[in-house]
Amino acid sequence: MTKLRVAVLVSGRGSNLGALLDACANPDFPAGVVLVCANRDAPALQHARRSGVAHVVFRRQAYPSREARDLAMAGALAATQVELIVCAGYDAILSPVFVDQFAGRIINVHPSLLPAFAGSMDAPARALAAGVSETGCTVHLVTNDVDAGPVLAQQRVAVLPGDTAEALHRRIRDAEHKLLPAVVRGLAERRLVPSR
Numbered sequence: 001m002t003k004l005r006v007a008v009l010v011s012g013r014g015s016n017l018g019a020l021l022d023a024c025a026n027p028d029f030p031a032g033v034v035l036v037c038a039n040r041d042a043p044a045l046q047h048a049r050r051s052g053v054a055h056v057v058f059r060r061q062a063y064p065s066r067e068a069r070d071l072a073m074a075g076a077l078a079a080t081q082v083e084l085i086v087c088a089g090y091d092a093i094l095s096p097v098f099v100d101q102f103a104g105r106i107i108n109v110h111p112s113l114l115p116a117f118a119g120s121m122d123a124p125a126r127a128l129a130a131g132v133s134e135t136g137c138t139v140h141l142v143t144n145d146v147d148a149g150p151v152l153a154q155q156r157v158a159v160l161p162g163d164t165a166e167a168l169h170r171r172i173r174d175a176e177h178k179l180l181p182a183v184v185r186g187l188a189e190r191r192l193v194p195s196r
């Protein structure tokens, strides 16, 4: 089986990267992570080290502009013949030049049922503040409109009495850890990412 070549972009703790790497450790899983890119020395990089996956940090300060940084990252991804790019807790907005180069091949995981609570990673706290009875997570295609690309899959998560933003986000992450590998599997099996 030729596995789909996946790169993961991270900024934070990397639990979604860990879940995806665990899925990829199954010989039957049709995708493999070939490169992890971070925009800082993120704890997430520990998961790449543990799995022996190549990883690179593209610090914004090392480049004259955000676009220059993203072009350098695009070069590394192209050189690694990456077929799918997964944003998993990546907290920088990708430049249009980057998104256009990989159009239809970038996905993102977001901790809400988009379009609700788009635009920031504190979506669980916003859901709690809004008093909704359920929220969840979404895997969607990345376009130049932040958190507004076509939805590929969603999972609902109930808001429980007495929830804190942290407890709610923990349960949303648990759902993400199943949803993201399932979406990657689905895309790999079709050998195709839906176009915009």
Ligand code: GRF
Pocket: 012, 013, 014, 015, 016, 017, 044, 088, 089, 090, 109, 110, 111, 121, 137, 172, 173, 176
């Ligand atoms: C996730 O909740 C994801 O939806 C959001 O950022 C969080 C990343 O968590 N974009 P982790 O770094 O994968 O643990």
